[in-house]
Each structure stands twice: as structure tokens, then as C-alpha cells.
Amino acid sequence: MLEASEFLAEENNEFFWSFLEYFAEADNVNLADKITDEELYNKVIEFCSRYLSKAQMKLLKFELSLHTNSPKVEMFQQIARDRGVHLLGCDTVVDIDGELSCDLPEKFAATENSATIEIEHDHKYVNWDDDAKFTVVLYGEMGTERVAEFHKTLSQKASRGEVKYIFRHFYHPRPNAGKLRLSGYGVELQLKSSEYKAQDDRKIKSDGQEFSDNEPDEKKGDEINGFDFGVLGENYPADKEKLDEFKQFLLDENNPTAPLKVWQLQDLSLQTAARVLSSPVDQQLSVLMDLSQNFPSYARPLSKTSVPKELKKEVKKNRDNFFEKMSLQPTDAALFINGLHFDMDYVDVFTLLDTIKTESKVMDGLGRLGIKDDIASKFTSLDFSTSNKVSYGVDVRDTAVN
Numbered sequence: 401m402l403e404a405s406e407f408l409a410e411e412n413n414e415f416f417w418s419f420l421e422y423f424a425e426a427d428n429v430n431l432a433d434k435i436t437d438e439e440l441y442n443k444v445i446e447f448c449s450r451y452l453s454k455a456q457m458k459l460l461k462f463e464l465s466l467h468t469n470s471p472k473v474e475m476f477q478q479i480a481r482d483r484g485v486h487l488l489g490c491d492t493v494v495d496i497d498g499e500l501s502c503d504l505p506e507k508f509a510a511t512e513n514s515a516t517i518e519i520e521h522d523h524k525y526v527n528w529d530d531d532a533k534f535t536v537v538l539y540g541e542m543g544t545e546r547v548a549e550f551h552k553t554l555s556q557k558a559s560r561g562e563v564k565y566i567f568r569h570f571y572h573p574r575p576n577a578g579k580l581r582l583s584g585y586g587v588e589l590q591l592k593s594s595e596y597k598a599q600d601d602r603k604i605k606s607d608g609q610e611f612s613d614n615e616p617d618e619k620k621g622d623e624i625n626g627f628d629f630g631v632l633g634e635n636y637p638a639d640k641e642k643l644d645e646f647k648q649f650l651l652d653e654n655n656p657t658a659p660l661k662v663w664q665l666q667d668l669s670l671q672t673a674a675r676v677l678s679s680p681v682d683q684q685l686s687v688l689m690d691l692s693q694n695f696p697s698y699a700r701p702l703s704k705t706s707v708p709k710e711l712k713k714e715v716k717k718n719r720d721n722f723f724e725k726m727s728l729q730p731t732d733a734a735l736f737i738n739g740l741h742f743d744m745d746y747v748d749v750f751t752l753l754d755t756i757k758t759e760s761k762v763m764d765g766l767g768r769l770g771i772k773d774d775i776a777s778k779f780t781s782l783d784f785s786t787s788n789k790v791s792y793g794v795d796v797r798d799t800a801v802n
Contacts, residue, residue: 401432401543402569404444406469407460408451409523415451417526420567421555422447424548431543453767455760459753468753472521476569479519485539485570492540492547493570494554504550508534508563518566525558525565532564539570624650664703670715671705672698738762 401423408415422428431440441464449457463469480486483500485493490502497508498516516535518524536554540547551567558565623629629647633640660668672691679687691698722728726741735742735752738759742752767773 401440401444402473402541402571403464403467403469404448404460405542406472407463408448411452411456413524414526416523418451419447420542420547420551423543424551429543429545429548453764455763459757459760462753466749466753468750473569475521477571479568480539480570483539486572491544491572492538492550494550495537495539497535504553508536516566523567525555525567527555527559527561528564529558529561530564532558532561534562535564535566537566537568539568541571542567542569660699660703664700667707668699668703670707670712671702673715674707674711675702675705677711 405416405419408419423431428443431443435443445457445461448460452460480493483495485495485500488500488502492502494501494504495516496505516537518535536557538547538550538554540550554563554565557563624647627647627650629643632643636643672695675691676684676688691702719730722734723730726734728734733744735744735747737752737755740755740759742755763773
């Protein structure tokens with residue numbers, strides 16, 4: 401809930417306060433103790449969908465899965481600790497011009513100097529009046545009954561211009577709450593056996609299997625998929641070479657991770673691309689992900705995929721353009737988001753997320769101008785090059801669009 405509120409605050413300050421007031425309603429207070437985490441998540445998503453576009457909703461879910469705003473919530477928690485809020489022993493605390501209290505007084509006493517320091521990420525109430533006499537900071541956990549009570553009083557005072565109202569997250573960790581797992585951090589453990597075993601090379605066949613000492617070499621593995629190659633060899637001795645090839649073919653079919661021949665590897669990348677493009681449009685990304693994550697098991701079936709000539713020409717054209725304009729080799733990996741190039745050696749998921757959020761606002765700006773998705777996508781892929789090799793561009797990120 402707290403991370404979702406921070407996402408809304410980045411989009412619009414009014415969204416944040418509407419979110420706080422929604423979970424300050426009588427039916428929505430203390431929901432964390434009444435419903436499951438999944439039900440609370442669905443309730444948060446349902447509320448956010450009232451204010452956010454479809455693209456923003458996808459970004460919200462992505463950020464919640466990455467816990468992108470968790471450090472910001474923890475920042476407010478640390479500020480509360482530095483102010484000594486946790487020492488008062490209450491869940492909700494007000495800071496009135498530097499004076500901490502567990503209760504909200506009916507009238508505020510004047511002080512000579514305000515000790516309240518405002519920070520950049522503070523959540524200031526929508527009716528902010530710089531001329532207000534008092535600055536009040538409310539520390540508490542959004543969605544609790546006490547915060548709802550304090551917020552009702554402070555919002556009324558702020559609307560009348562009596563106080564400058566700021567809200568900062570502060571909560572006591574729940575006893576049964578586990579540790580929060582942050583994305584983007586991991587440890588890789590590699591195990592390697594340092595024990596070397598002696599093996600007689602004379603007893604190893606070409607396919608890596610050992611001969612048995614109890615049966616003849618030529619009888620080992622004669623029957624494959626119902627074919628008895630021992631009998632076939634005796635009946636058709638002149639076709640022994642072809643039978644061996646067929647036998648090897650069946651062995652490879654039964655073992656998808658068997659090594660491929662050099663000639664089978666030449667067009668494997670193109671064959672993979674052809675396999676992805678031949679899939680339904682709404683499944684292409686999931687097919688690409690599946691092939692990438694389980695490539696060894698798919699390599700042999702992919703090697704038999706036919707590649708259209710048009711795809712080969714298009715790939716060659718793109719390869720030449722990337723090398724000429726960006727010095728990208730065929731073996732290099734590059735990522736483009738609406739024409740913006742990212743070096744895969746240095747980019748991380750959080751950088752991509754920030755870029756996608758920025759581009760999403762641009763696309764939303766085009767949408768407000770009445771430009772539909774299919775036309776907006778064409779704007780990002782326009783080629784303005786002329787025969788004189790002079791390039792032009794349309795800056796869709798200009799403030800005139802947003």
C-alpha cells in the first residue's frame with residue numbers, strides 16, 4: 401500500500417491524497433488486520449485504476465513487483481527515527497513546529513522558531529498555504545484508524561489556511577512480517593568437481609556411451625524406436641552406411657541436447673527468429689522468452705525450421721544499418737526503446753523502468769492530442785533519411801507534446 405501511494409505521488413500529488421483519504425474511510429481502515437495481503441493488493445489496484453491509464457497500471461504492477469519505491473518508504477522511516485518519533489511509544493505522531501506529540505491539540509501554541517525541515521519528497525497537502533502560521537508533520541501508517549482521525553482534523557485546518565500539512569510514512573514492523581526481498585540483487589553459486597577419474601578411451605564410443613564388457617560392441621543399442629539395426633545390418637549389408645546415418649538420426653531425436661553439427665548452427669539464430677515471428681502476435685514475446693530461457697532443449701528442433709528469404713534479406717539490411725550507423729556487430733546485443741539505444745553491458749532494470757515511464761508519459765501526451773496507438777507507434781519509427789544522407793527527426797518528447 402505504501403509503495404503504491406509513492407507511485408501515485410510521482411504521477412500527481414492529488415492522487416496521493418485521494419489514496420490516503422480513500423483508506424481513511426470507515427470501511428477501509430485497518431484493512432491489513434481484516435483481509436489477506438492478496439485482497440488488500442487487489443483493493444489498491446482497483447483504486448489506482450480510477451486515476452491511471454492502462455500503461456500506467458502496468459508500470460505500477462511492475463514497480464510493485466520490483467519494490468522500486470521501498471527505499472523511499474524506508475527513507476521516511478529513517479527520518480522518523482532521527483527525529484525520535486519511535487521513542488514516544490505511539491503509532492501516530494504529530495510534529496508541530498519541531499514539538500513531537502502523540503495527541504493532536506485543539507489549539508496550537510506559537511513558537512519562536514520552527515524546527516521543522518521540509519525535504520524534497522515530502523507529501524504536502526493539496527491546499528498548501530505558504531503563509532500558514534504552523535507547520536505540522538503527521539507521522540503514521542496510512543490506512544490505520546489513528547491516521548484517519550488525525551488526517552481529518554489536519555486537512556480541515558490546512559484547507560482553512562491555518563497550518564501547512566505534511567504527511568510522512570511511519571510504521572512499526574509487524575511481528576509475523578518476513579524480510580522484504582529486493583529485486584536486482586543476487587548471488588550465483590557455481591559448483592565444480594575437482595576430482596579427475598581415469599577412463600579407458602578404447603572403451604568409449606563416438607556418441608559418448610561406454611561399451612559393455614558382457615556383450616559384443618556391434619550389438620550394443622541395436623534396437624531404437626522399434627528398429628533392430630542388428631537384423632537390418634545382416635539383411636542389408638550393402639546399406640550399412642545409410643543404416644548408420646539413420647541410427648544416428650534416431651539417437652539425436654531421442655536426445656534433444658545432443659551436440660549439433662557445424663552446418664546445423666549456421667542459421668540457428670535466423671531459425672529462432674522465424675519460429676518467433678510465425679507465432680501468433682499476442683504470444684510472440686512469451687515464445688521468445690521461452691526459447692531464450694530453454695534454448696539448449698529447443699536447439700535441435702529449431703535447426704529444422706525453414707527460414708523465409710524475406711526474413712534473411714530484412715535481417716541483412718538491419719545488420720548493415722546497425723553496423724554502419726552504430727558500429728554494432730552481429731554478435732552484439734542492443735536494446736532500443738522508441739528509438740533510444742541502451743548498451744546491454746551497462747543497463748539495468750531500474751534504468752529501463754525510468755525510461756519506460758518517461759516514454760509512457762510521452763505516448764499519453766500524444767494520446768491526449770487524439771493520436772491513436774497505431775499512429776503513435778509510427779511516429780517513433782519514422783525514417784527521415786534522404787538520398788543525400790541528411791537525417792531529420794521529430795522530437796516527440798518536447799514540452800509541446802506533454
